[in-house]
Amino acid sequence: MLLDIQNLTLGLPGAARPLLAEVSLRVGAGETVGLVGESGSGKSTTAKTVLRLLPEAASVTGRVLVDGTDVLALDGAGLRAHRAGTVAMVHQDPRSALNPVRRVGDFLVERLTSTGTTDRRTARAKAVELLGAVGLSEPERRFGQRPHELSGGMLQRVVIAGALAAEPRLLLADESTSALDVTTQAEILALLRSLREQRDLGMLFITHDLHLAAAFCDRVYVMYAGRVVEQQEADRLFTHARHPYTRGLLACSPELEDIDRALEPIPGRPPSLSDTFTGCPFATRCPHAEPECGTWIPEPVPLPGGGTAACRRLADLPEGPVEQPVLAKRSPA
Amino acid sequence: MSAIETRPEAPLLVADGLTKTYRLPGGERLTAADRVSFTVPRGGSLGVVGESGSGKSTVARMLVGLVRPDAGTVAVDGRDRATRPPSFGRAAHRLARAREIQMVFQDPYISLDPRLTARHCLRTSLRLHGRDAGDGRIAALLDQVGLGAREAGARPHELSGGQCQRLAIARALAVDPRVLVLDEAVAALDVSIQAQILRLLDEIRRDTEVALVFVSHDLAVVRHITEETVVMRRGTVVEQGPTSRVLGAPEDPYTRLLLASVPRRGWDPADAERARAEADAA
Numbered sequence: 117m118l119l120d121i122q123n124l125t126l127g128l129p130g131a132a133r134p135l136l137a138e139v140s141l142r143v144g145a146g147e148t149v150g151l152v153g154e155s156g157s158g159k160s161t162t163a164k165t166v167l168r169l170l171p172e173a174a175s176v177t178g179r180v181l182v183d184g185t186d187v188l189a190l191d192g193a194g195l196r197a198h199r200a201g202t203v204a205m206v207h208q209d210p211r212s213a214l215n216p217v218r219r220v221g222d223f224l225v226e227r228l229t230s231t232g233t234t235d236r237r238t239a240r241a242k243a244v245e246l247l248g249a250v251g252l253s254e255p256e257r258r259f260g261q262r263p264h265e266l267s268g269g270m271l272q273r274v275v276i277a278g279a280l281a282a283e284p285r286l287l288l289a290d291e292s293t294s295a296l297d298v299t300t301q302a303e304i305l306a307l308l309r310s311l312r313e314q315r316d317l318g319m320l321f322i323t324h325d326l327h328l329a330a331a332f333c334d335r336v337y338v339m340y341a342g343r344v345v346e347q348q349e350a351d352r353l354f355t356h357a358r359h360p361y362t363r364g365l366l367a368c369s370p371e372l373e374d375i376d377r378a379l380e381p382i383p384g385r386p387p388s389l390s391d392t393f394t395g396c397p398f399a400t401r402c403p404h405a406e407p408e409c410g411t412w413i414p415e416p417v418p419l420p421g422g423g424t425a426a427c428r429r430l431a432d433l434p435e436g437p438v439e440q441p442v443l444a445k446r447s448p449a
Numbered sequence: 450m451s452a453i454e455t456r457p458e459a460p461l462l463v464a465d466g467l468t469k470t471y472r473l474p475g476g477e478r479l480t481a482a483d484r485v486s487f488t489v490p491r492g493g494s495l496g497v498v499g500e501s502g503s504g505k506s507t508v509a510r511m512l513v514g515l516v517r518p519d520a521g522t523v524a525v526d527g528r529d530r531a532t533r534p535p536s537f538g539r540a541a542h543r544l545a546r547a548r549e550i551q552m553v554f555q556d557p558y559i560s561l562d563p564r565l566t567a568r569h570c571l572r573t574s575l576r577l578h579g580r581d582a583g584d585g586r587i588a589a590l591l592d593q594v595g596l597g598a599r600e601a602g603a604r605p606h607e608l609s610g611g612q613c614q615r616l617a618i619a620r621a622l623a624v625d626p627r628v629l630v631l632d633e634a635v636a637a638l639d640v641s642i643q644a645q646i647l648r649l650l651d652e653i654r655r656d657t658e659v660a661l662v663f664v665s666h667d668l669a670v671v672r673h674i675t676e677e678t679v680v681m682r683r684g685t686v687v688e689q690g691p692t693s694r695v696l697g698a699p700e701d702p703y704t705r706l707l708l709a710s711v712p713r714r715g716w717d718p719a720d721a722e723r724a725r726a727e728a729d730a731a
Binding site for chain 2: 154155268297298299300301302303305306309324325326327328330331332356364365368369370371372373379380381382384385388
């Protein structure tokens with residue numbers, strides 16, 4: 117297993133509850149794994165632990181294994197090599213990832229020379245090759261351009277080229293297409309998919325968009341309040357979502373098809389870090405909650421079709437596609 | 450008003466030939482909106498969709514009066530918004546225009562005054578327009594958007610993003626506008642909160658007959674809550690008509706490309722690539 121996170125719990129002094137609670141997650145080589153949740157659910161924090169980018173004074177238990185090496189136990193040279201070589205991360209905003217006063221080619225050469233390519237001329241040739249590999253036209257000319265001369269989609273390609281410079285085995289994509297226009301997003305997703313195939317990359321794909329995750333990923337983890345509440349194969353998530361939160365997300369996400377379906381909002385709001393829970397964190401918003409849910413510490417329950425869901429009422433919950441209340445057709449006024 | 454009563458079929462909002470050109474550094478010109486026209490009936494809802502740089506926000510700002518069009522007119526109830534009736538002073542005309550069309554922006558933390566509590570925010574707007582600013586009226590407005598007594602005394606930083614957006618909507622509704630323009634008003638919200646706000650807007654539209662102009666990049670949202678759709682690209686309207694037709698059976702290759710790019714069940718990014726080839730060929 118390329119990435120194997122085991123029972124990761126991360127706490128901060130002063131926080132009312134842990135940022136991450138018992139998170140377990142696996143990504144195989146060549147596999148795209150989605151991580152979905154609303155703001156504050158712990159998706160980005162989970163990804164950052166893979167690079168051991170933790171908040172100061174965080175207390176951590178559990179293990180984060182990349183290729184069998186525990187990242188949390190690394191230090192000094194080992195950690196630097198891990199961050200520079202094995203794993204790369206692509207963030208949401210490419211403009212803040214690049215130095216605005218330097219050429220985009222310099223950004224790549226700097227990465228290449230700091231990860232093994234010693235000769236600058238070789239590094240330059242490699243940089244141009246990388247710009248071509250991420251689908252930029254005229255890579256020679258792009259090399260000499262500065263970030264303000266390129267569009268957001270082109271810049272995200274440059275950032276991806278930088279991420280690939282050290283030939284990583286694992287790519288962490290944190291909302292890396294969310295800020296792009298929808299047609300540009302499709303281009304970048306096509307690029308990520310072909311790079312994964314060519315290079316056998318494992319990918320942890322973080323997004324708030326459940327439909328995007330289910331369409332793009334092989335497996336999807338759904339997070340809520342720092343916990344993984346459900347994990348399934350992406351296709352099955354649409355037809356066999358089991359956790360009430362996942363089903364709630366599906367019922368409230370607008371779709372292009374099914375427009376006669378009324379959007380069913382989840383009542384309440386996503387929990388903040390000051391909210392504490394004695395049991396299932398979703399209980400207060402859950403339509404199936406019983407008083408006992410308030411004291412039940414969530415644990416993953418295996419599902420018959422593969423995957424897990426952390427809900428104590430699984431046996432009594434509806435199965436199959438999310439029920440879709442049909443809107444009464446509004447007659448034109 | 451009488452025009453509506455005698456001719457109930459007359460549209461409430463008419464945008465006719467809206468055009469705006471900006472001068473760029475270096476002498477070039479950018480046409481942000483080129484002869485954009487549409488109508489919205491009373492209580493209707495119109496979506497304006499497009500990607501960044503399509504001109505959709507420029508159109509929204511021309512409707513409200515934040516940007517003055519180079520050509521074209523915006524009329525509400527048959528009255529051109531740019532023409533001041535002789536009986537109105539400048540300030541009175543400006544306020545009357547604001548009462549006709551109100552706007553809700555994407556980021557409520559920027560569009561709301563951080564120093565004002567929710568109650569104070571609404572009172573300021575009501576007083577400005579000479580309306581009843583009593584506690585009862587304010588409580589009713591907050592209740593209409595699902596905010597209670599605790600939120601009434603809170604400042605924006607003490608409210609969540611969804612609650613702030615509710616307050617921004619309450620402030621817009623406070624002056625009983627005929628038209629509400631929402632520029633990416635749900636884009637920054639978590640999806641469970643987004644659904645709450647969309648449902649709220651739908652209820653308000655049914656209860657008050659306010660017309661909605663919904664500017665968004667999100668085709669799925671527009672498909673759900675609008676009756677008519679305008680698709681814009683680089684300042685021009687490429688397609689417009691009933692939402693079910695425009696987003697269900699699009700005729701323009703660019704609209705098809707937009708739709709093919711939206712991730713959904715069984716979607717493959719390669720679908721978008723094919724649609725792009727067709728759009729480029731057209």
